[in-house]
């Protein structure tokens with residue numbers, strides 16, 4: 137497994153979205169703690185539930201869904217933007233016969249975990265922001281799960297930041313390539329609401345904010361066509377409950393690793409988020425985008 141970019145832990149220029157520091161605050165400090173919350177595959181985004189699923193099988197169903205959306209089985213090269221602890225990279229190479237799975241993350245601990253657990257020449261993982269990433273070769277498909285929420289920190293930046301993301305993905309993909317994106321979003325929350333939920337904004341996802349569907353679609357115009365869209369917000373009610381229950385079950389172990397304040401903060405997070413998804417204030421989008429290869433009306437990005 138290469139890690140050519142991994143030793144460089146400084147973001148280059150001023151960027152949109154969450155910084156290395158805040159991502160590391162969120163994912164690295166709590167790495168051992170988060171393992172008590174996650175299932176064995178260490179996925180940390182919404183699972184896809186069917187009757188009879190355990191949290192483990194629902195997480196695998198989610199991974200396979202996204203691979204299918206981008207026609208990823210037997211592909212040569214797939215990119216995972218915001219690869220977390222590498223569950224998808226591993227699934228792509230071990231079950232879907234992908235020749236090369238490349239992951240980007242801002243968390244050193246996640247890179248270490250992937251190298252230790254899935255070290256394998258078919259997987260490359262880089263400590264790198266997608267804004268800086270320059271691939272050696274284009275990809276057949278891209279998947280990004282639970283990372284888009286981190287890509288813009290303030291309302292005014294959102295459309296521009298998302299546009300940049302879609303431009304990058306367009307340039308990373310071969311003609312005909314697809315991007316399967318999973319992200320939380322604002323649902324039944326007025327756009328003009330000025331104050332964010334301070335608990336979530338400050339304590340849980342510093343320097344991040346949720347997108348709105350209209351902004352995602354607007355930003356992708358002239359670059360991607362939306363091929364398929366689902367809102368599976370009730371899947372997140374179940375996933376948040378699964379994380380909450382895991383934390384409850386492992387509470388004593390958790391208290392040996394972090395303070396009671398941290399345990400309570402996460403209990404509160406999973407409870408609050410579960411209510412928000414149940415009410416429809418938060419939603420969960422799974423969007424399949426197909427690269428627009430030619431701009432038939434003349435002026436655009438291509």
Ligand SMILES: C[S@@+](CC[C@H](N)C(=O)[O-])C[C@H]1O[C@@H](n2cnc3c(N)ncnc32)[C@H](O)[C@@H]1O
Pocket residue numbers: 153154159163178179180181182217218219220221223240241242243246264265266267280281282283286287
């Ligand atoms: C909630 S985790 C999701 C991880 C994984 N996709 C999953 O479903 O388990 C968000 C991931 O996005 C990564 N991330 C956030 N902003 C990023 C950026 N600008 N460039 C690359 N990775 C980013 C984080 O480092 C982390 O790995």
